[in-house]
Amino acid sequence: MTILSECHHKTGGDPRTLADYVALRNEMNKLIHPARPDVNWQQAEKFCLSLFEQNGTELQTAAWYTLARTHLSGLTGLNEGLSLMNSLVTRHWGNLWPQQVPVRMEILATLSKRLKQALRSWPLTSADLSQLNQAREHLLVLDETLRRLELTPVSQLDTLRSHINSATVRLGNSDKIGEKPVTATAEAETPASGNPSEAAGGVKRAHEPEPLLETVKGSPPPLNPWKPFAGGMATMLLLAGILAGGWLAMHQSDPAQEPVAVTLSPLPATRSVDRRLHPTSETDIRQTQQQLEQLLQLKPDWTLSYGDSLVQQALRLSPEEGKALAHQWQQQKDASALAPESLTGWHQGVTQLEQLAKRLNALNEQKGKYMTVSELKSAIFAITQSLNRTVPVEEQLRQLSVTPAEQSSNAVRQRQVEQHLQQLIASYAALKQTPTE
Structure with missing residues (x-):
């Protein structure tokens, strides 16, 4: 062999x-x-x-x-x-x-x-x-x-x-x-041992500089206090002017690049809840409410549409280098979408179920006609296979709702639901881009 x-x-x-x-x-x-x-x-x-x-x-x-x-x-x-x-x-x-x-x-x-x-x-x-x-x-x-x-x-x-x-x-x-x-x-089944959690060590203390001890050996001769003060102020103003000029020169934005930099800025993040925040004003609350309303109006495939616009922008700015980026982005979208057979599983199962019902109804009208148990089992098996090819998200959510949160399978089910939702959104976005005849 x-x-x-x-x-x-x-x-x-x-x-x-x-x-x-x-x-x-x-x-x-x-x-x-x-x-x-x-x-x-x-x-x-x-x-x-x-x-x-x-x-x-x-x-x-x-x-x-x-x-x-x-x-x-x-x-x-x-x-x-x-x-x-x-x-x-x-x-x-x-x-x-x-x-x-x-x-x-x-x-x-x-x-x-x-x-x-x-x-x-x-x-x-x-x-x-x-x-x-x-x-x-x-x-x-x-x-x-x-x-x-x-x-x-x-x-x-x-x-x-x-x-x-x-x-x-x-x-x-x-x-x-x-x-x-x-x-x-x-064997009594035991879950596979994962990476052991690290032992909680003591809190690291921040480095504290040792106090500087100044030894006074003798009384210095009396000095005019205004001369050192005036010299120090002049030095500070000179250094401040040099630093300000250098900062402006380094941070002066290129007018041609500024719009692109704005579009590529990171998405805003919220403040951490464990930090002390200043009291919120009515203006902050009103702006937060407006932001929430805008988020609710975003379409499910907004992230993919936003990615498409970034790719088109890259193609306009640098056509040659942008082609590789566009190809990679398209591959990522195709990989995240549903498989073609997953789109037809539920429909095929329902169609087979309707055909079986029609066949059984027709047998009732014809005397002497019957369906063997083996034929019925095979028909039900084919229907079950079609329906199980892709479990609807509603059923996945139901299974997740009845699974105790402490069970290890709960995290697996959550990940499966998230992947399924992402696949549906990616497939929906691909259908929107398909030109209609």
């Missing part, structure tokens, strides 16, 4: 139009089919290798390949797959398909869940310690890479790493006391 590590692979693009990808996806969908048919892991591996040859390596097929190798070759296959995932995430994250970060995180989270289920069913012995340690090292590299990208909690790979850590510790202890091999199902 050809192992991927022996093959030269490159990053690939969107494989969804390829026949092998469609066949592979149908095979992997058996994992969530209500009838629970067996997955042909050997066939799935062949599809993956064929896609790597035709299209190159992308995240979704690599994740399925990792799962297939794990089921076929155990811990050895797991390490082969994790090595491939490490290579993609650490070296090719910038140009990896799919481009949408939430979709990538969903792929990694699903892979972590499936691998954990597979590990739970295996009887592990002390002979597996080296393979488990290797898998843990792969996961540590992945975790560190995602931590730099601030995506560690969303990927859920830390739960898989915690599972392997617990299995390694148990095997080490059982090897010392001569216990029987254990399985991972006895």
Whole structure:
């Protein structure tokens, strides 16, 4: 059998139009089919290798390949797959398909869940310690890479790493006391340990200069007090004039650059609440009220529209250098928008539901016609897949409202809602820019 590590692979693009990808996806969908048919892991591996040859390596097929190798070759296959995932995430994250970060995180989270289920069913012995340690090292590299990208909690790979850590510790202890091999199902799940919080040290004291001690050796001869005073004042005026002239020369704005500098000034920030503020006047309150009214009138895609105007300004000022900036900005907007298939999932699910209702109504009118349980299950499964392709924001908000704030999943749900809202706004802004026929 050809192992991927022996093959030269490159990053690939969107494989969804390829026949092998469609066949592979149908095979992997058996994992969530209500009838629970067996997955042909050997066939799935062949599809993956064929896609790597035709299209190159992308995240979704690599994740399925990792799962297939794990089921076929155990811990050895797991390490082969994790090595491939490490290579993609650490070296090719910038140009990896799919481009949408939430979709990538969903792929990694699903892979972590499936691998954990597979590990739970295996009887592990002390002979597996080296393979488990290797898998843990792969996961540590992945975790560190995602931590730099601030995506560690969303990927859920830390739960898989915690599972392997617990299995390694148990095997080490059982090897010392001569216990029987254990399985991972006895594990009490514990969250992956994050970075330990730093100990609160003492408050650093500000540097206090030592007092200057002046030793008076004797009484000086009496001096005229006006002469030193007049000389000091003249020196101060001279220095003040020199400093003022230099400051004006340094801060004199270029009339040609002043309008651009104004447009690129940082957005205003509010004062920190822990500072002592002067009493607020009625004018301040009135201006604050006006500012709040203006904020309420801003459109949801204001930040993107503002960014577009800045890019157009850069193109007018420096066409050559502005082109690279405009291209980068467009790539960032495209990456933050929803995937095309996410826009049609809910509509397709509702359409399939209406078709099923019409079919059932038609059967009631025809005697002797009926629908088998298997046909009904398959129809409901297809509808569920379409509806779950993109969960509406309303449902995400409902889930967030019933999740206790102290649960660790609450932060993950909040991040998912924020990403979904940003995607919707980016897609809305892109539709506004599309010319109407």
